[in-house]
Amino acid sequence: MALSIVAVIVGLAVLVWSADRFVDGSAAVARHLGMPPLIIGMVIIGFGTSAPEMVVSALASLDGSPALALGNAYGSNITNIALVLGLTAVLAPITVQSGVIKREMPVLILITLFSAALLWDFNITELEAWLLLAIFAVYMGWSVYLGAKGKQNTLAAEFTQEIDSHPMAMKPAVIWLLVGLVFLVLSSRALVWGAVNISQALGVSDLVIGLTVVAIGTSLPELASAIAAVRKNEHDLALGNVIGSNMFNTLAVVGIAGTIHPISLEPLVLYRDWVTMAALTLLLLLFSLRINRIGRINRIHGISFLAMYIAYCIYLVSTGFAPAL
Numbered sequence: 001m002a003l004s005i006v007a008v009i010v011g012l013a014v015l016v017w018s019a020d021r022f023v024d025g026s027a028a029v030a031r032h033l034g035m036p037p038l039i040i041g042m043v044i045i046g047f048g049t050s051a052p053e054m055v056v057s058a059l060a061s062l063d064g065s066p067a068l069a070l071g072n073a074y075g076s077n078i079t080n081i082a083l084v085l086g087l088t089a090v091l092a093p094i095t096v097q098s099g100v101i102k103r104e105m106p107v108l109i110l111i112t113l114f115s116a117a118l119l120w121d122f123n124i125t126e127l128e129a130w131l132l133l134a135i136f137a138v139y140m141g142w143s144v145y146l147g148a149k150g151k152q153n154t155l156a157a158e159f160t161q162e163i164d165s166h167p168m169a170m171k172p173a174v175i176w177l178l179v180g181l182v183f184l185v186l187s188s189r190a191l192v193w194g195a196v197n198i199s200q201a202l203g204v205s206d207l208v209i210g211l212t213v214v215a216i217g218t219s220l221p222e223l224a225s226a227i228a229a230v231r232k233n234e235h236d237l238a239l240g241n242v243i244g245s246n247m248f249n250t251l252a253v254v255g256i257a258g259t260i261h262p263i264s265l266e267p268l269v270l271y272r273d274w275v276t277m278a279a280l281t282l283l284l285l286l287f288s289l290r291i292n293r294i295g296r297i298n299r300i301h302g303i304s305f306l307a308m309y310i311a312y313c314i315y316l317v318s319t320g321f322a323p324a325l
Contacts, residue, residue, distance in 0.1 A: 001197070001198070001201050003194075004193070004194040004195075004197035004198050004201070005194065005198065006194070007190045007191065007193055007194030007197075008190075008191055008194035008195055008198065008213065008217075010187075010190065011187045011188070011189075011190035011191030011194060011217075012187075012191060012217035012218075012220070013187075014183055014186070014187035014190075015052050015056075015184065015187040015188060015191060015217065015218065016052070016217070016220045016221055016224075017183070018179070018180045018181075018182075018183035018184040018187055019051045019052050019180065019184055019221050020180070020221060021176045021177075021179055021180035021183075022051060022176070022177060022180025022181055022184055024168060024173075024176060024180075025168070025172075025173045025174065025175070025176030025177030025178075025179075025180055026173075026177045026180075028168035028169075028170075028172075028173035028176075028177075029170065029173045029174055029177055032170045032173065050245050050248035050249060050252065050253060051184060052184070052188070052217070052218035052221065053072055053073060053076050053218045053245075053248070053249055053253045054248075054252060054253050054256055055184055055185060055188040056069075056072055056188045056191060056192060056214060056218055057069035057070075057072050057073055057253050057254075057256065057257040058256050058257060058260060059185075059188050059189055059192045060072065060192050060196075060206075060210070060257065061256075061257040061258075061260035061261040061263075062260055062261070063192060063193075063196065064261065065192070065196055065206045066257060066258075066261045066262070066263040066264070067205060067206040067207040067210065067263070067264075067265075067266070068192065068195060068196065068199075068206035068207070068209060068210040068214065069210065069253075069254075069257035069261075069263070070124075070207065070210065070254060070257065070263050070265065070269065071206065071207040071208065071209065071210020071211040071214070071215065071273075072210040072211075072214045072215055072218060072253070073249045073250065073253040073254045073257070074211065074215075074249070074250075074269070074273050074274065074277055075210055075211035075212065075214065075215025075216075075273070076215045076218055076219050076245070076246075076249050076253075077245075077246045077249050077250065077277050077280075077281075078211070078215070078273070078276055078277050078280060078309070078312065079215045079216055079219040079309070080219055080222050080242045080245055080246055080249075081242065081246070081280040081281065081283075081284050081305065082280055082305045082306065082308050082309030082312070083216070083219070083223070083305070083306065083309050084219060084222050084223045084226050084242055085226065085239070085242055085284070085297060085302070085305060086301075086302045086303070086304075086305030086306040086309060087223065087227075087302065087306060088223075088226040088227055088302070089297045089298065089299060089301055089302025089305070090299050090302035090303060090306065091227060091302075092231065093296050093297060093298045093299060093302075094239060094296065094297040095296050096239060096288040096296060096297065104240065104243045104244075104247075105243065105284070105285050105288065107139065107247070108243055108246055108247055108281060109281055109282070109285065111135070111247060111250050111251060112250060112277065112278050112281050113278070114135075115132075115250050115254070115274065116270065116274055116278070118131075118132070119265060119269060119270045119274055120270070122264065122265040122266070122267060122269075122270065123262065123263065123264055123265065124254065124258045124262065124263040124265070125258070125262050126258060126259055126262055128258065129254070129255045129256075129257070129258025129259045129262075129263075130255070130258075130259060131255075132250075132251045132252075132254055132255035132258070133251070133252065133255035133256070133259065135251055136247075136248075136251035136252045136255060139247070139251070191214065191217065195209045195210070195213060195214050196209075198213075205266070207266060207268075207269065208316055208317075211273060211316060212313060212316055212317070219245075222241055222242055222245050226241060226242065239288075239297075246281070272315075276312055280305070280308070283304075283305075284297075287301040
């Protein structure tokens with residue numbers, strides 16, 4: 001038990017560090033190889049910011065723990081909105097540009113609603129997982145197409161801006177890419193092993209562990225990025241990272257996990273976790289709407305998000321030891 005706890009703590013710390021190194025290194029290598037900034041931003045940095053969720057969920061599925069994989073994906077979405085944006089808004093209100101509301105938020109809401117249709121029979125089959133990946137590929141292609149036509153969406157623009165702020169020579173870029181990738185896999189393996197052992201020792205389901213401990217850990221890069229962006233007055237970058245991460249989690253993370261191992265769900269995933277995720281997404285849209293021409297997620301909104309997150313976690317913990325789970 002003690003060794004499992006150490007594995008989770010060390011795994012989370014190394015996971016956050018290695019994901020950051022992997023993103024910086026891969027983006028710099030791609031830039032040196034002449035890839036367009038838009039492609040680098042949407043594909044490499046987009047994948048990189050969700051690399052912890054993707055690797056952890058993929059390894060969890062390979063280890064026969066698909067519930068942990070799904071809990072990580074949906075739990076990260078809940079954490080990104082309620083904890084990451086909530087805490088960020090409390091520290092500094094987030095000004096929302098209209099482009100995010102017009103383009104990215106409707107897409108995220110549609111994706112969230114579509115995911116409910118897949119969960120309705122409490123199974124995500126391999127075919128449905130491939131469908132999620134196909135939708136993800138279409139969205140990426142659409143974003144790249146708009147960028148090529150000079151109509152780059154807000155999320156892509158913010159990612160492109162992020163690339164330009166991290167210049168790096170080719171040699172150190174290659175080194176950090178490889179180092180980040182190796183430690184990303186190793187730390188994810190340690191995290192999954194420790195989380196599964198802890199859940200078994202405590203009699204808690206893999207799903208609950210994925211929704212809480214693992215989800216918080218894999219969302220730490222988004223939290224650090226959001227706080228740093230708001231401090232630099234780059235408010236759309238903070239919101240764009242969360243929206244982009246949630247799209248990746250719902251489509252790519254769940255899709256990758258499902259293609260490795262079909263996912264059988266507990267009914268609570270739909271009635272509790274999906275409902276929470278959808279409600280928070282709709283609240284994010286409501287809080288972001290312009291009032292008197294000013295769109296802002298203020299401190300009251302942030303406190304509301306944090307209160308909902310705390311209540312959700314308390315409910316998970318209080319019911320996590322029940323036989324039904």
